Structure formats: structure tokens, C-alpha cells
Amino acid sequence: MRQRILFFLALFTFLCTSVSAQTTVSGIVTGDGDPLIGVSVRANNSSSGAVTDLDGRYELSLPAGSDSLYFTYIGFAPRAEAVNNRSIIDIELSEASELLSEVVVIGYGVQKKDDLTGSVSVVSTEDLVDVPTQSLGQALQGKVSGLQIIPGSGTPGADAIFRIRGVGTLNNADPLFVVDGMILSDISFLNPRDVESVSVLKDASATAIYGARGANGVIIVTTKQGADAGAGRISVSAYTGTQEVVKTIDVANATEYATLINEADINEGRPARYANPEQYGEGTNWQDEIFQTAPIQNIQASFAAGNDVSSFNLSANYFKQEGIIKGSDFERFTARINTTRKVKSWLQLGTNIGLILGSSDNVNSGGILLNAYRADPITAPRDSLGNFGNTAIRGNTGNPLATIEFNNNKSQDYRAVGNAFASASLGEHFTFRTSFGLDFTYAKNRAFTPVFFVSASQQNEENNISVFNAYRRNWLWENTLTYNQSFGKHNVDGLVGVTSQDNFGEFISGGRQRLIGEDPSLFYLNAGDVTTATNSNGTFGGNWGLLSYLGRINYTYDSRYLLTVSGRVDGSSRFGDNNRYGFFPSVGLGWNVSQEEFWNASGAISRLKLRASWGQTGNDRIGDFGYTPLVSSGVNAVFGVDEILLPGATLQTHSNPDLKWETTTQTDFGIELGLLDNRLQLEADAYRKVTSGVLFNAPIPDYIGAGAAVRNIAEVLNRGLDLKLEWREVRGALSYSLGGNLSLVHNEVLKLDGEQNDFFAGGLGIGGQLGTNSRAGFAAGSFWGYEIDGVFQNQEEVDQFATLGTQRPGDLRFKDQNGDGVITPDEDRVVLGSAIPDAILGLNGSVAISGFDLTFDFTGQFGNEIINAKKMSRFGAYNYEVSFLDRWNGEGTSDTEPRVTLAGQNIETLSSRFVEDGSYIRLRNLTVGYTLPKAVTDRLRMQSFRLYLSGTNLWTSTDYSGYNPEIYNGSVFDNGIDRGDIYPIAKTITAGLDIQF
Structure with a gap:
């Protein structure tokens, strides 16, 4: 596949190359009397372009037919200049506030940045391509205030997790994604190099136009178009590099392991099992055995062209990433074509289509990581005969290398995402737009396990295969009518629309054992024993529909006073007739103070704008048909005299016809400042949002006859502050920028269902223990356990203080919170921390x-804090982290680490001993590049040529002892619990080039 794709890209680049007859134009570009370096100069109807040098000079090859030049430069107003048969054209650019003229993509339209009343952050394509990743989410990390990006996993091809202004729900807290107008639940398919800009909508004034799905914020992605490319622009980019694990966990070597196990045996009344621990030396470092230095590579080619009548952008991309855990990899090919065509003076047609093919080799990374962490270092990876070492003998774990060896699990995903639209001008002030979008996914997986034997607990007696095929289609039809008119100092634009969306998916799976052979050509169900066949069939990705009506009015007076009013009515199939429709309004106000006559434009404050907004949005991200009763089949029972086994069914969940939307009410106050001729820009937003009627599949009393039902049961608060500060300046040949963003957030559950005071979740892996509690007054998913008050040093202390069960000298001493002399779960457990950070920095x-x-x-x-649960979950003589070496082994030896045991309260009870600080700061990316001078690129018949060297995740400062302090497990109640099964992130070094013709 890879060779075919590379050939296609090479052919694509060759076919796109064109040559035209050319003449030469040159000149000097200045600003405020000084030469400007780096000004972009482009000829119309052409791919010709140039960049000014240290003296502000440019020279441009001008094809016949090109009659204008376009000059653009950050901090200055763009300028168009007619050629008029001149060969020398000198230009003076005027300063302009980039913020004032910047056009921002918002819901169902665009708006000047200076006219916004909502809180919207924008990231351009230049800020997205430095990080070598296939994930747009990971490329956005640290670039937007109020937006938390969690890598989630270092698995090749893995996407990121998005959180906008905290966690406002107890279920799915993902934001809504809009790609070229298509409303989606994820953007994992997007190639970052196809993206033109990303708008992050944070407050209700910006998100209420998306109604029932805007409560968690909205991320709008606009892909690259070809409208400004002239006669044609060819771009080719590529990088290649290597990856390695950022850090490994310090665990005991073989001698230390044997010493600790001996001590644990003695502490638990058994004889020591290792006579001479020193004989084992360093032993096996299992992490070194499973991790590898892995390659990564990417190549992209694109061709864009356009004029006043039509435009298109065609791109193709190939991405290949091997995993830092052996046996894992990811490969993806994407193609995109965006087109527009003005078929009449009043009618424009267009399409935005993306095609994605992905494939991956999957490994049980969780099992491999956890076994490498637990496996005893005394056992060798293989014995003298080449057989896998039996790690179950000492530590009751699987050999992680055997898990890799016997893995054969491959997935393929095919996806098409796009839309077609028509836009018609109806007179001078009205525009009608209709758009139909489709998101179609087909996924398949094939997993084969051969016959093997490593140990009694790691074996497979009969080979088997499982096959999974699924498809999902999601269509969206939107129709909007916009109005825009200016009269005097007044400007009004309005929008009304109706949209409809429908989603459906289905899967089918099957499996068989005892295949007739183990050659890949036999990896099909028919090769297995029919008597072992299993199958299943059901919905995939949900089955729901949405009908919506929306409207918005923007009003400005003299560019000083701003008003935005919007509302949306949504009807969802996820709710019953009693509450099927919801209304979500918002209002936003703005005042451009610096546009007032009294403003001193020559002062230190160049620009001042104040904003305020209020609105309501919703969240319907629950399972389908939660308002109806769910009957579970396959429940068999014996009846009658003859005791015949009969099939049956039972009620699993009750109906709730009053189920309704979660509603988030948000208030936002913002300020925008431009200082020192707008070189320093400051934005700050203070917000408060309360989500009421939070949906959750909550337990109900047993006497009702079913275990749980989806109900509106809670109220959650998020309040915080978003700050952004940026300095940009050009001084002759030098241009530089420095910026940062800071997000402060406070999360709190305000209210719970009156029938239940605590929501326990977050399984820790020992005896069904739950590690989180979402009680009113706490952050959602707060860690809930005992506070450590030292280590019992002697029997006198054991007798003096409260104990939890039978404890001895050397055991942990748990704090008696209420002072009643007894340690009890209800009275003495407290909040030990939360996975939700107080502050996010970029x-x-x-x-x-x-x-x-x-x-x-x-x-x-x-x-934020992390539960290091992998240190707790011990069901055998597992290896230890080096922190255990500082254990108590006699009075006065330690007051923090208890005596070594293989079981008991010291390691089986959640306490502050296992809660660690998850704070970190990381050098996410560092890139150094060089662009060839224009005189060189002209001789090479190129527009530009840049080489660069880039490093990602080069340095991290954290006190957390695990692989990565960013722990996400897919649920609000489960976040921040490190069970040792999350694929680590990688440190990456790449070298690349970018070429334009």
C-alpha cells in the first residue's frame, strides 16, 4: 500500500506542475519609512510570489495576463497595486490592527473579530503544523485559553480529548465539532495540514446557535480553500523522524526484588524464599524489552488554484507511525478536494470532501505495560532453548514479550466526510444557502490467536478468530437565509434556518475456534469449527435524529456598540414526547471603547473593548431511547414439574417519559486590550456556568424492580478565568512574538438527587473498591479515601491510635477524622484530590x-492529582517500584512507607499514600528552520523552500512517578486513575521540508 501511495503522490506533484511566460517586477516595501522584511508579494491569476529581503526589496516573475500585485504583512493593512506596465513598483504599507480586520468563523457564518460579542479564540494553520502528529487535537494543545487538550494515549493514531471550560456534566463532556459546516462528534480523521483555521467557541453567546449540543463548547474547523491561489500553487511537505518513550518507571532490579519479597514473606509469617538475593544481580528490565525506538514519517502534496469565478484545493497525505511499544503501528492515507464555482452572477456551488483510509496493528498495550511493570526481574525474557520465560512462577504475571508475539489483531477504517452546498443571492441584502453533508464510516477488525503455551495462566489451547464489521452514516441537511444591510452608522445582519440530522449505525461480529491452520490466508470464519461459532449484531454509533430551528441578529452602531441575540429550538429523538423540544437563547453586548471620540488614540492603550454575554445551551449526549423501558433477553429459568429450562426476559431499566435536556446557563464578562500600538494584545474572560438537570444512568431503589434509569439528577458548577497575552513586533530584519494563555477553573457538584448522597465510581482493581465520589460540594469524580497520619512505629502506638482492621508496627496509620477512636468508611474517608486541574498553561x-x-x-x-492504582493492585509477588525500598523495617526507619507485604491494608486500601501530584510543565515543541533566499529559489523555479528540525515532548518537569501525568480513562468518574494500562506518550525528533512552486 505504501509504495502505491508514494507513487501516487509523486505523480500528483508532477501533473500539477505548470510553466508560464513571465516578466519581472521589483521594488521596495516600507512601513512608517522603514524597510519591511518578510512582506508577502503575490501576482493575481498566478502562482508567482515573493518575500521581501533585509532591505525590503522584492523581485517577482510576473506571467503575462497578471495585472496586479497583492502585498500582505502582519500588523499592516493589505494593499493591492495595479502593475500598469511598470517594472519597478515601490510600496508604502499602512499600520492596521490585525484584530480589527480579522474575520472569524462563527456558527453559520463569519464576523469581524472586532464585532464579536462572544468569547471566541482562533488558531491558524501556521500554528498547527509544527507538531509531528496526525491528530489535530494534539496539534492544538496549549494554544487556546480555556481549552484543555489531553493526549489520552500515545497509541499510534490515537486522538486527543477536548475539554472547554471544565467538566460541566457527569456523562459525555466532549465539545461539538463542525468541519466546513458538517456537524460531527469527532475530528480524528482530519489531517492538520489540510486545516486553514480553528475557531473555539466558549461562551453562550457564541455557542447557543448550536442549542442542544453547545453546552460543552464548539470547535469549528475550516479546511483550506483555493480562492486566493491565483493560477495555481503547488505545495509539497514531508518529514521523517524517530520516537522513544519519554520516561520509564523506576522499579526494583532482581537483587532488590528478591530482598523485598523475602521481607514480605517474613512479615506475613512465611519463610524467606530467596537464600541469596545478591546472586541475581540486575536481572531483566522488562520495560527495556517492550519499548523500542520507532520511526514516524509524513508526506503531503497539494494543488490550489482560483479566481473570481471558481477555485479548488486538492491535497493528498500519507502518514505512517510505528509504536514505541513493539507490535503496534498506524498508517493513514487522506485525500481532500474543496471546490467552489460561481455558475451565475447570483449562484455559487461548492463541495468539501475528505476521504480517509486508516489501518493499524493493535496490541493489548494495557496488558503488555502492566505485565512489564509487574513481572519479576529474575526471570529472563527467554530461556536457553529460546522459549519465553515463565514470569508466572514468581510474580503471577504474563510474559509481555509473549503477548506481543502471539498478537495478530488488525483494523481498517474507511471514512468519507463532506458536503455539497449552494449559495444564492436574493436581491441586494438576502442570501440563501442550502447544504447537505454526509459522514460515512466503515470499520473492520480481524483478530487471530494461535495455539501457544507459556505458563498455566498464559496459554491458548485452541486457536481462534474473531471478525467485526461495522458501518455508520450520519447526514445533515441545513437551510439558512441571511440578511445584511447598512444604513448610516447602523449595520444589521440576521440569520434564520432550519436543519435536520440523522445518525444510524450497525455492526455484525462473529468468531470460531479450531481453525484448520494458522497461515494468514486462513484467517476467515469458514476455516474454523462451525460448532464453535458465535455471532452478534446490533446498533453501532447510535440511532438518533434531530430537527432544529435557529435564528440570530447582529447589530452594530458606528462600530462602537454591539448586540447579538440568538436562539435555537431543538427536537431530539433521544427524549420522549413530554420534553422532546428545548429552546436555547443567548444575548451578547459589546462596547468598542476605543472607537469613541473621547479616546486618546496616541496613548499607551491603543484599543479597548468590553464584552458581556448570557445564554443557555444544552447537552443530549446520552444513550438512545433512554425514555423507554429496556428489556433484557437471554434470561433463562427452570419452571414446572419437569424442571424444563425456558428462555425468558426481564426488565433492565424503567421508562422515564419526563427525561429532558441538560441545560447549561453561562454568564461571561470579557475585556480586550491593545497596548503600545497594538503590539501587545490582552484578552481576559471571567465566566460562570451552571449545568442543571444533569443526565445520568443512576441507581434506583431495588424494590422498583430494575437496577438503574437515566434521570436528570444533578447540578454542576464551573467558574473560571481565561487569559491570553501576546506580543508581536518587527524590527528591521528581526521579527518575533511571545505569548501565553492561562485558564483557571473551579469545578463543583452543587446538587445531587435527594435519594443518593454519594456517587461512587472509579474501580481500583482490588475487591471492587471504588476510588471516586461525586458528592455535592466536591469536584466531579473527586478521589475519596483515607488520609495517612504516619506509620505505626511500635505496639504502643498501635494500642494508642485508631486502627482499620488488624494492624501491626510498620503498618500505615489512618487519620481518625472525627476523633471517635474508630476508623470507619462513612466517617473517616475524605477528599484526597481531583483529576481536574485548577490551572492550564500554554x-x-x-x-x-x-x-x-x-x-x-x-x-x-x-x-490536579493522580491515583497511582498500579501500586495498589497486587495479586501476587509482583515487582515493586523503587519507592518501596524506603520501607519501614524497624522502629524509626520510615514514617511514610510501610513495611513490605503482599496483601493487607497497606496496599489494598485507597489512601493518600497512592495519591500523587499530577502537575507538570512540558516543552511541547521546539522547531528550528531555514528558508532559502529568494535568489536561490528563483533559480530552482520554486516559490519557497524551507528545511527544519523539530522536537516534541523534549522535556517534562513533573513529580508524578508514572509514565505520563495526563491520565484519561473515558469517564468523569474514572479520570486520573493510573492502572498502568495507558500507552505512554513519545519523545519525537523529526527533520522535514516545505516547498512551494
């Missing part, structure tokens, strides 16, 4: 001079 900067450029990004989070 820092970024860039410097460019004489063709050289440097960019850097830092990310960080503070105030």
Missing part, C-alpha cells in the same frame, strides 16, 4: 531573522 514564541526561524511551545497543568 506558552509560545517565535523568532525569525535572515531566513532562520525558531518556534517553541510549552504546555502545563497544575492542581
Whole structure:
């Protein structure tokens, strides 16, 4: 596949190349009397372009037929200049506030940044391509205030997790995604190099137009178009590099392991099992055995062209990533074509289509990681005969290398996402737009397990195969009518629309054992024993529909006073007739103070804008048909004298016809400042949002006859502050920028269902223990356990203090919170922390001079904790982390680490001993590049040529002892619990080039 794709890209680049007859134009570009370096100069109807040098000079090859030049530069107003048969054209650019003229993509339209009343952050394509990743989410990390990006997993091809302004629900807290107008539940398919810009909508004034799905924020992605490409622009980019694990966990070597196990045996009344621990030396480092240095590569080619009548952008991308855990990899090919065509003076047609083919080799990374962490270091990976070492003899674990060896699990995904639209001008002020979008996914997986034997607990007596095929289709039809008119100092634009969306998916799976052979050509169900056949069939990705009516009015007076009013009515099939429709309004106000006559434009404050907004949005992300009773089949029972086994069914959940939307009410106050001729830009937003009627599949009393039902049961608060600060300046040949963003958030459950005071969740892996509690007054998913008050040093202390069960000198001493002399779960467990950070930080900067450029990004989070649950879950003589070496082994030896045991309260009870600080700061990316001078690229018949070296995740400062302090397990109640099964992130070094023709 890879060779065919590379051939296609090479052919694509060759076919797109064109040559035209050309003449030469040159000149000098200045601003405020000084030469400007780096000004972009482009000819119309052509791919010809140039960049000014250190003296502000440019020289441009101008094809016949091109009659204008376009000059663009950050911090200055763009300018168009007619050629008029001149060969020398000198230009003076005027300063302009980039923020004032920037056009921002918002819901169902665009708006000038200076006219916004809502809180919207924008990230452009230049800020997305430095990080070598296939995930747009991971490329966004640290770049937007109020947006938390969690890598989630380092698995090749894995997407990121998005959280906008905290966690406002107890179920799915993902934001809504809109790609070229298509409303989606994820953006994992997007190639970052196809993206033109990303708008992050944070407050209700910006998100209420999306109604029932805007409560968690909205992320709008616009892919690259070809409208400004002239006669044609060819771009080719590629990078290649290597990855390695960022850090490994410090565990005991063979000698230390044997010493600790001996001590545990003695402490538990058994004889020591290792006579001479020193004889084992260092032993096996299992992490070194499973991790590898892995390659990563990417190549992209695109061709864009356009004029006043039509435009298109065609791109193709190939991405290949091997995993840092052996046996895992990911491969993806994407193609995209975006087109527009003005078929009449009043009618424009267009399409935006993306095609994605992905494939991966999957390994049980959780099992491999956990076994490598637990496996005893005394056992060798293989014995003298080449057989896998039996790690179950000492530690009751599987050999992680055997898990990799006997894995054969491959997945393929095919996806098509796009829409077709028509836009018609109806007179001078009205525009009608209709769009039909489709998201179609077909996924298949095939997993084969051969016959093997490593140990009694790690074996497979009969080979088997399982096959899974699924498809999902999601269509969206939207119709909007917009109105825009200016009269005097007044400007009004309005929008009304109706949309309809429908989603359906289905899967089928099957499996068989005892295949007639183990050659890949036999990896089909028919090769297995028919008597062992299993199958299943059901819905995939949900089965729901949505009908919506929306409207918005934007009003500005003299560019000073701003008003936005919007509302949306949504009807969802996920709710019953009693509450099927919901209404979600918002209002936003803005005041451009610096547009007032009294404003002193020559002062230190160049620009001042104040904003305020209020609105309501919703969340319907629950399972389908939660308002109806669910009957579970396959429940068999014996009846009658003859005791015949009869099939039956039982009620699993009750109906709830009053089920309704979660409603988030949000208030936002914002300020925007431009200082020192707008070189320093500051944005700050203070917000408060309360989600009421939070949906959750909550337990109900047993006497009702079913275990749970989806209900509106809770109220959750998020309040915080979003800050963004950026400095940009050009001084002759030098241009530089420095910026940062900081997000402060407070999360709290305000109210719960009156029938239940605690929501326990977050299984820790020992005896069904639950590690989180979402009680009113706490953060959602707060860690809930005992506070450590030291280690019992002697029997006198054991007798003096409260105990939990039978405890001895050397055991942990749990704090008696209420002082009643007894340690009890109800009275003495307390909040030990939360996975939700108090603060999220992003820092970024860039410097460019004489063709050289440097960019850097830092990310960080503070105030969150992690449960290191892998240290707790011990069901055998597993290996130990090196922290256990500081254990108590006699009075006065330790007051933090207890005596070594293989079981008991010291390791089976959730306490502050296992809660660690999850704060970190990381050098997310560092890139150094060099762009060839224009004189060189002209001789090479190129527009630009840039080489660069990039590093990702180069440095991390954290006190957390695990692989990565960013722990996400898919649920609000489960976040921050590290069970040792999350694929680590990688440190990556790449070298690449970007070429334009």
C-alpha cells in the first residue's frame, strides 16, 4: 500500500506542475519609512510570489495576463497595486490592527473579530503544523485559553480529548465539532495540514446557535480553500523522524526484588524464599524489552488554484507511525478536494470532501505495560532453548514479550466526510444557502490467536478468530437565509434556518475456534469449527435524529456598540414526547471603547473593548431511547414439574417519559486590550456556568424492580478565568512574538438527587473498591479515601491510635477524622484530590531573522492529582517500584512507607499514600528552520523552500512517578486513575521540508 501511495503522490506533484511566460517586477516595501522584511508579494491569476529581503526589496516573475500585485504583512493593512506596465513598483504599507480586520468563523457564518460579542479564540494553520502528529487535537494543545487538550494515549493514531471550560456534566463532556459546516462528534480523521483555521467557541453567546449540543463548547474547523491561489500553487511537505518513550518507571532490579519479597514473606509469617538475593544481580528490565525506538514519517502534496469565478484545493497525505511499544503501528492515507464555482452572477456551488483510509496493528498495550511493570526481574525474557520465560512462577504475571508475539489483531477504517452546498443571492441584502453533508464510516477488525503455551495462566489451547464489521452514516441537511444591510452608522445582519440530522449505525461480529491452520490466508470464519461459532449484531454509533430551528441578529452602531441575540429550538429523538423540544437563547453586548471620540488614540492603550454575554445551551449526549423501558433477553429459568429450562426476559431499566435536556446557563464578562500600538494584545474572560438537570444512568431503589434509569439528577458548577497575552513586533530584519494563555477553573457538584448522597465510581482493581465520589460540594469524580497520619512505629502506638482492621508496627496509620477512636468508611474517608486541574498553561514564541526561524511551545497543568492504582493492585509477588525500598523495617526507619507485604491494608486500601501530584510543565515543541533566499529559489523555479528540525515532548518537569501525568480513562468518574494500562506518550525528533512552486 505504501509504495502505491508514494507513487501516487509523486505523480500528483508532477501533473500539477505548470510553466508560464513571465516578466519581472521589483521594488521596495516600507512601513512608517522603514524597510519591511518578510512582506508577502503575490501576482493575481498566478502562482508567482515573493518575500521581501533585509532591505525590503522584492523581485517577482510576473506571467503575462497578471495585472496586479497583492502585498500582505502582519500588523499592516493589505494593499493591492495595479502593475500598469511598470517594472519597478515601490510600496508604502499602512499600520492596521490585525484584530480589527480579522474575520472569524462563527456558527453559520463569519464576523469581524472586532464585532464579536462572544468569547471566541482562533488558531491558524501556521500554528498547527509544527507538531509531528496526525491528530489535530494534539496539534492544538496549549494554544487556546480555556481549552484543555489531553493526549489520552500515545497509541499510534490515537486522538486527543477536548475539554472547554471544565467538566460541566457527569456523562459525555466532549465539545461539538463542525468541519466546513458538517456537524460531527469527532475530528480524528482530519489531517492538520489540510486545516486553514480553528475557531473555539466558549461562551453562550457564541455557542447557543448550536442549542442542544453547545453546552460543552464548539470547535469549528475550516479546511483550506483555493480562492486566493491565483493560477495555481503547488505545495509539497514531508518529514521523517524517530520516537522513544519519554520516561520509564523506576522499579526494583532482581537483587532488590528478591530482598523485598523475602521481607514480605517474613512479615506475613512465611519463610524467606530467596537464600541469596545478591546472586541475581540486575536481572531483566522488562520495560527495556517492550519499548523500542520507532520511526514516524509524513508526506503531503497539494494543488490550489482560483479566481473570481471558481477555485479548488486538492491535497493528498500519507502518514505512517510505528509504536514505541513493539507490535503496534498506524498508517493513514487522506485525500481532500474543496471546490467552489460561481455558475451565475447570483449562484455559487461548492463541495468539501475528505476521504480517509486508516489501518493499524493493535496490541493489548494495557496488558503488555502492566505485565512489564509487574513481572519479576529474575526471570529472563527467554530461556536457553529460546522459549519465553515463565514470569508466572514468581510474580503471577504474563510474559509481555509473549503477548506481543502471539498478537495478530488488525483494523481498517474507511471514512468519507463532506458536503455539497449552494449559495444564492436574493436581491441586494438576502442570501440563501442550502447544504447537505454526509459522514460515512466503515470499520473492520480481524483478530487471530494461535495455539501457544507459556505458563498455566498464559496459554491458548485452541486457536481462534474473531471478525467485526461495522458501518455508520450520519447526514445533515441545513437551510439558512441571511440578511445584511447598512444604513448610516447602523449595520444589521440576521440569520434564520432550519436543519435536520440523522445518525444510524450497525455492526455484525462473529468468531470460531479450531481453525484448520494458522497461515494468514486462513484467517476467515469458514476455516474454523462451525460448532464453535458465535455471532452478534446490533446498533453501532447510535440511532438518533434531530430537527432544529435557529435564528440570530447582529447589530452594530458606528462600530462602537454591539448586540447579538440568538436562539435555537431543538427536537431530539433521544427524549420522549413530554420534553422532546428545548429552546436555547443567548444575548451578547459589546462596547468598542476605543472607537469613541473621547479616546486618546496616541496613548499607551491603543484599543479597548468590553464584552458581556448570557445564554443557555444544552447537552443530549446520552444513550438512545433512554425514555423507554429496556428489556433484557437471554434470561433463562427452570419452571414446572419437569424442571424444563425456558428462555425468558426481564426488565433492565424503567421508562422515564419526563427525561429532558441538560441545560447549561453561562454568564461571561470579557475585556480586550491593545497596548503600545497594538503590539501587545490582552484578552481576559471571567465566566460562570451552571449545568442543571444533569443526565445520568443512576441507581434506583431495588424494590422498583430494575437496577438503574437515566434521570436528570444533578447540578454542576464551573467558574473560571481565561487569559491570553501576546506580543508581536518587527524590527528591521528581526521579527518575533511571545505569548501565553492561562485558564483557571473551579469545578463543583452543587446538587445531587435527594435519594443518593454519594456517587461512587472509579474501580481500583482490588475487591471492587471504588476510588471516586461525586458528592455535592466536591469536584466531579473527586478521589475519596483515607488520609495517612504516619506509620505505626511500635505496639504502643498501635494500642494508642485508631486502627482499620488488624494492624501491626510498620503498618500505615489512618487519620481518625472525627476523633471517635474508630476508623470507619462513612466517617473517616475524605477528599484526597481531583483529576481536574485548577490551572492550564500554554506558552509560545517565535523568532525569525535572515531566513532562520525558531518556534517553541510549552504546555502545563497544575492542581490536579493522580491515583497511582498500579501500586495498589497486587495479586501476587509482583515487582515493586523503587519507592518501596524506603520501607519501614524497624522502629524509626520510615514514617511514610510501610513495611513490605503482599496483601493487607497497606496496599489494598485507597489512601493518600497512592495519591500523587499530577502537575507538570512540558516543552511541547521546539522547531528550528531555514528558508532559502529568494535568489536561490528563483533559480530552482520554486516559490519557497524551507528545511527544519523539530522536537516534541523534549522535556517534562513533573513529580508524578508514572509514565505520563495526563491520565484519561473515558469517564468523569474514572479520570486520573493510573492502572498502568495507558500507552505512554513519545519523545519525537523529526527533520522535514516545505516547498512551494
